[in-house]
Amino acid sequence: xxxxxxxxxxxxxxxxxxxxxxxxxxxxxxxxxxxxxxxxxxxxxxxxxxxxxxxxxxxxxxxxxxxxxxxxxxxxxxxxxxxxxxxxxxxxxxxxxxxxxxxxxxxxxxxxxxxxxxxxxxxxxxxxxxxxxxxxxxxxxxxxxxxxxxxxxxxxxxxxxxxxxxxxxxxxxxxxxxxxxxxxxxxxxxxxxxxxxxxxxxxxxxxxxxxxxxxxxxxxxxxxxxxxxxxxxxxxxxxxxxxxxxxxxxxxxxxxxxxxxxxxxxxxxxxxxxx
Amino acid sequence: xxxxxxxxxxxxxxxxxxxxxxxxxxxxxxxxxxxxxxxxxxxxxxxxxxxxxxxxxxxxxxxxxxxxxxxxxxxxxxxxxxxxxxxxxxxxxxxxxxxxxxxxxxxxxxxxxxxxxxxxxxxxxxxxxxxxxxxxxxxxxxxxxxxxxxxxxxxxxxxxxxxxxxxxxxxxxxxxxxxxxxxxxxxxxxxxxxxxxxxxxxxxxxxxxxxxxxxxxxxxxxxxxxxxxxxxxxxxxxxxxxxxxxxxxxxxxxxxxxxxxxxxxxxxxxxxxxxxxxxxxxxxxxxxxxxxxxxxxxxxxxxxxxxxxxxxxxxxxxxxxx
Numbered sequence: 001x002x003x004x005x006x007x008x009x010x011x012x013x014x015x016x017x018x019x020x021x022x023x024x025x026x027x028x029x030x031x032x033x034x035x036x037x038x039x040x041x042x043x044x045x046x047x048x049x050x051x052x053x054x055x056x057x058x059x060x061x062x063x064x065x066x067x068x069x070x071x072x073x074x075x076x077x078x079x080x081x082x083x084x085x086x087x088x089x090x091x092x093x094x095x096x097x098x099x100x101x102x103x104x105x106x107x108x109x110x111x112x113x114x115x116x117x118x119x120x121x122x123x124x125x126x127x128x129x130x131x132x133x134x135x136x137x138x139x140x141x142x143x144x145x146x147x148x149x150x151x152x153x154x155x156x157x158x159x160x161x162x163x164x165x166x167x168x169x170x171x172x173x174x175x176x177x178x179x180x181x182x183x184x185x186x187x188x189x190x191x192x193x194x195x196x197x198x199x200x201x202x203x204x205x206x207x208x209x210x211x212x213x214x215x216x217x218x219x220x221x222x223x224x225x226x227x228x229x230x231x232x233x234x235x236x237x238x239x240x241x242x243x244x245x246x247x248x249x250x251x252x253x254x255x256x257x258x259x260x261x262x263x264x265x266x267x268x269x270x271x272x273x274x275x
Numbered sequence: 276x277x278x279x280x281x282x283x284x285x286x287x288x289x290x291x292x293x294x295x296x297x298x299x300x301x302x303x304x305x306x307x308x309x310x311x312x313x314x315x316x317x318x319x320x321x322x323x324x325x326x327x328x329x330x331x332x333x334x335x336x337x338x339x340x341x342x343x344x345x346x347x348x349x350x351x352x353x354x355x356x357x358x359x360x361x362x363x364x365x366x367x368x369x370x371x372x373x374x375x376x377x378x379x380x381x382x383x384x385x386x387x388x389x390x391x392x393x394x395x396x397x398x399x400x401x402x403x404x405x406x407x408x409x410x411x412x413x414x415x416x417x418x419x420x421x422x423x424x425x426x427x428x429x430x431x432x433x434x435x436x437x438x439x440x441x442x443x444x445x446x447x448x449x450x451x452x453x454x455x456x457x458x459x460x461x462x463x464x465x466x467x468x469x470x471x472x473x474x475x476x477x478x479x480x481x482x483x484x485x486x487x488x489x490x491x492x493x494x495x496x497x498x499x500x501x502x503x504x505x506x507x508x509x510x511x512x513x514x515x516x517x518x519x520x521x522x523x524x525x526x527x528x529x530x531x532x533x534x535x536x537x538x539x540x541x542x543x544x545x546x547x548x549x550x551x552x553x554x555x556x557x558x559x560x561x562x563x564x565x566x567x568x569x570x571x572x573x574x575x576x577x578x579x580x581x582x583x584x585x586x587x588x589x590x591x592x593x594x595x596x597x
């Protein structure tokens with residue numbers, strides 16, 4: 001695996017850049033609750049711009065909770081609460097004056113199950129975010145082509161943009177969902193196990209897409225698949241729970257996590273000894 | 276060398292074991308029983324009313340008179356339900372026009388805006404309201420609502436009187452199809468809201484989440500996912516309400532004066548519907564009049580069937596392509 005360029009600089013960012021000069025997404029002492037249930041405890045992490053970070057750990061360790069904290073999707077669950085800070089380019093996305101919808105425009109999300117809007121065509125699906133957020137963008141044709149190309153789907157669907165999104169295969173649907181997220185030009189894309197419902201071929205295809213996306217945007221991906229984490233990510237963050245709230249064990253360059261992690265539990269997990 | 280021949284598909288048999296057979300028998304029996312009962316009701320109504328259909332032909336549903344003959348031949352029996360059919364449809368449509376937006380708004384509020392501590396009691400209340408006897412709504416309509424309804428009617432006739440349906444001949448605004456329709460609307464709002472809320476609550480969570488994740492607002496999510504997704508179910512719920520309004524008897528009986536004349540002026544104090552006609556006349560009807568009432572019942576039965584079948588068709592046609 002290559003360690004050149006962004007990985008090295010980004011790693012130094014993880015080790016300690018100043019918060020006010022840091023561009024990208026970071027959390028400082030983030031906690032999450034569902035009602036009285038303390039789901040996540042004290043997570044401080046940095047996601048430098050234009051990198052891919054994998055969030056790994058056994059089920060129930062708070063990865064999904066954490067990723068939903070990053071674009072304020074957490075608060076849709078009744079009783080959900082949080083503490084700490086989530087900073088995007090240095091400003092707190094949970095500040096009272098911040099419109100959560102604007103945050104989500106900058107920090108998009110792709111879900112586990114491919115979910116194109118069923119009543120819309122492929123083209124309408126790609127443009128749905130622009131319509132939802134009332135963005136004034138000329139040249140919808142270029143957006144459709146550009147986003148589908150970046151999501152690696154253009155060649156397969158260019159002749160049937162008017163077909164229903166549901167007519168595509170599972171893997172194609174997920175790439176359509178990625179294209180849909182890209183149309184509103186997010187700076188960060190969160191992916192919650194985007195390949196867990198897909199076959200190996202589609203999974204590889206999406207992993208290639210993720211690597212290409214990282215040339216322009218920051219990608220944070222939750223995955224249960226260790227090979228996937230090692231293939232696509234520059235950094236990995238390992239979460240764990242001891243029955244209580246989930247917490248961050250360690251975060252480092254992916255190569256280090258997989259070859260020489262600081263914590264023995266990380267080593268055991270990535271080698272498949274538990275989880 | 277062997278030649279590849281396409282084999283004929285093999286017969287596949289299904290063997291039901293005993294408990295499967297018993298269960299199958301019970302559920303099939305149950306399903307058939309309700310169908311048979313429905314069919315028998317229709318058949319009974321048709322046979323009992325057949326003589327009237329035979330005597331009157333199509334004028335039974337197009338004519339307006341409902342006159343019991345004197346028996347000595349001075350006045351002949353003349354029974355037809357055109358006016359009542361029009362009344363039935365007019366009042367039900369008024370009810371639907373008011374109830375539908377209220378129900379949609381209520382359902383969306385309960386499902387997406389109401390805080391949990393408000394939502395739970397309201398949902399319970401709504402389900403309770405759906406089971407209140409229509410007589411109670413009728414009494415409320417006469418004793419309380421009419422006073423308010425009359426004022427609305429006066430305003431409507433003053434400002435929109437140039438539209439034929441809001442025109443009035445006499446300045447008497449009580450006991451009109453408009454007021455009866457409003458009361459029927461309040462009668463069918465609970466069931467329609469309840470169905471709509473149920474449908475909206477089944478919108479896949481991840482589709483709604485996706486709208487938010489794309490920077491959409493709650494309104495955006497409702498408009499582009501929730502409402503289209505629930506369209507067919509909500510139409511079904513509205514048709515359920517319409518069905519109830521079409522067959523409503525007691526409330527209309529209390530609220531409307533039976534007047535046998537085509538009335539499309541909804542603010543006028545005259546009207547009636549088929550069900551309340553039957554309830555009003557049945558007690559003191561002659562033998563032949565009873566046959567006419569049963570025939571009227573048969574027409575109402577068909578009307579409700581048609582409405583429900585239309586609802587089913589709409590629901591099937593507008594199911595989202597998946």
